[in-house]
Amino acid sequence: MARILITSGPTRQYLDPVRYLTNASSGRMGLALTESALAAGHEVVVISGPVEIEYPSAARVVPVVTTDEMLAAARAEFAACDGLVGVAAPCDYKPVKIEDRKIAKTGEPLHLRLIETPDIVATLGHERAEKGTKQWVVGFALETDDRHYRAVTKLQKKSCDLIVLNGPEAMNARTNDVEILDRSGAVVAKLAGRKEDVAKGIFDVIQGRLISATR
């Protein structure tokens, strides 16, 4: 049995008390991967941004709102886990300043100054590589152009073992169409269909190539 950390869903970065930036993500792929991992007899910790779906009660769920909160929770939990599946869509930008009061309309354009948020998969991927642990990391990439090249570049930059490549059709949809690439850039699996079935296929690859390999 492995202990698996799954980051899932979107994060939010508030501009003022009522408005926020976010990413389009339902958390459904994270939910389906959680179910596959539990069905295979593993322990699952899910760190999730705000979602409408409900995760199975057999998983321990850590709710977060912002990307920094997701990173802090992921760092704390990953120390006691064997691997990470980073399927969340964390918001990549945050405002330099969060206004305490609702920004009032003036009729003029509103200029926002945004800075990048930390990359959770990259942070955990690099940290485990530096420490030389046996932990494994699986990332996701949503690409429209030069899909394989961009996905493998992302895998290397984020120090992942495998990367799951999907297209924008995956967002908020009930189906998905993915390819799984390894560190050499080889396509090790192609999967299409309901997210539940695709998640089961992804999890079988993780089980065969990463979990069994590190036991």
Ligand code: C5P
């Ligand atoms: O946004 P991007 O295409 O770089 O995301 C690819 C992978 O990185 C996904 O697995 C996603 O969960 C992860 N990611 C992250 N933290 C971010 C942005 C992306 O963990 N701030």
